[in-house]
Amino acid sequence: MTIMIQDPQTVIAPETNGKTQTYELNPFAIAQRQLDEAVEILELDDATHEMLRWPMRELRFTIPVRMDDGSVKVFHGYRVQYNDSRGPAKGGLRFHPQETIDTVRALSAWMTWKTAVVDIPLGGGKGGVTCNPKELSMAELERLSRGYMRRVAGFIGPETDVPAPDVYTTPQIMAWMRDEYEAIHMHQAPGIITGKPLELGGSAGRGDATARGGIYTTREAAKVLGIELRGATAAVQGYGNAGFFGHKLGVDILGLKIIAASDSKGGVYNADGLDYDELAAWKQETGSVINFPGSTFISNEDLLELDVTVLMPSALENVITAVNADRIKAKIITELANGPTTPEADVILHDKGIYVIPDFLCNAGGVTVSYFEQVQNAYNFYWTEDEVHVRLDQKMTSAFYNVHEMAERMDVHNRLAAYLVAVDRVAKAMKLRGWV
Ligand code: GLU
Helix, strand or coil: CCCEEEECCEEEEECCCCCEEEEECCHHHHHHHHHHHHHHHHCCCHHHHHHHHCCCEEEEEEEEEECCCCCEEEEEEEEEEEECCCCCEECCEEEECCCCHHHHHHHHHHHHHHHHHCCCCCCEEEEEEECCHHHCCHHHHHHHHHHHHHHHCCCCECCCEECCECCCCCHHHHHHHHHHHHHHHCCCCHHHCCCCCHHHCCCCCCCCHHHHHHHHHHHHHHHHHCCCCCCCEEEEECCCHHHHHHHHHHHHCCCCEEEEEEECCEEEECCCCCCHHHHHHHHHHHCCCCCCCCCEEECHHHHHCCCCCEEEECCCCCCECCCCHHHCCCCEEECCCCCCECHHHHHHHHHCCCEEECHHHHCCHHHHHHHHHHHHHHHCCCCCHHHHHHHHHHHHHHHHHHHHHHHHHHCCCHHHHHHHHHHHHHHHHHHHHCCC
């Protein structure tokens, strides 16, 4: 079936009866729609609903950057503080060519539900720059990162809004940003940003935390479903930080056999399983997983439809939609990405009996260890990696059962259940503050 992309925010899928149907793919419209459904079930009042539908505050700006060839390029940047009723706004920064104010709004809304569902004392925020970091030299990337921080330094802070890494941003970028913030404010402030390098106030265990949290929830999902994961097959869509560690920890902790993995250029398949160290080295060397020795090519679309036990969408939004949901065969979907599944697809997957571990629960391990990082920065005393793992496991496992039990009790799909848990907590905080 061909998908016609009319504009990046809409997909038109041919229907079986010959008529075409249009689906909204603007991530912020999707985020609002998901919220609306939860608000109706929770019977929240109109003011609470309106507060939850929109970012509390947002900043858009331009960043002039001197390029290596002497010219100046102007980039567009964003920082959105969605809701801080439960604590300082918290969420990553994305450097991506498709970044828009609406992707940032959606991601900041999902951060609000994410910190609430794992019950850490933080709100939700997000930021980004429309750019292609693959086309920038290290020196240009540093100037862009410092330029970003100069624009937001008066708007964020350890007690107001704390950024972190996301797609295409790294611990090195966090280090430059911490340095720039401290140069502006003329004092040390390690808690201004998380996901820092270990040498500069980062936390042990932050590097693989997003995937690790998702792997812990997958372990619990398999338990409640009575599925044996040891030796079972899995596929990883997207091979950035979350996807690579999803592969590694899926093998090391759960005993999964990863038979396919992909990135933006395409995917690789091997029925006997792919070795994560070798595949990562190959991607490092060649820039992509494709052509990995001993594997055959598989497209991103076909990878999603493989007959595997666990599917890990680990890249960007809107990969499981009304168009392909019916052809998904996995038993468990471990959503390491933010927003990979559209609302129409959620209903289809639920009807098919596929167990979705929804994004803002599944990938909350990253922000949970970011929170641990802030706690350690404030104490100026650092934990061992084992301590981080134990505390992360407790948080993820308890959040998993909060959502699982809500889904059973209310007879709703897991994403809606996660919304019910999270939105209720944020609404209560706003009520207690007297906002609504
Ligand atoms: N960018 C990550 C996320 O989407 C981590 C955010 C954080 O650590 O603040 O959850």
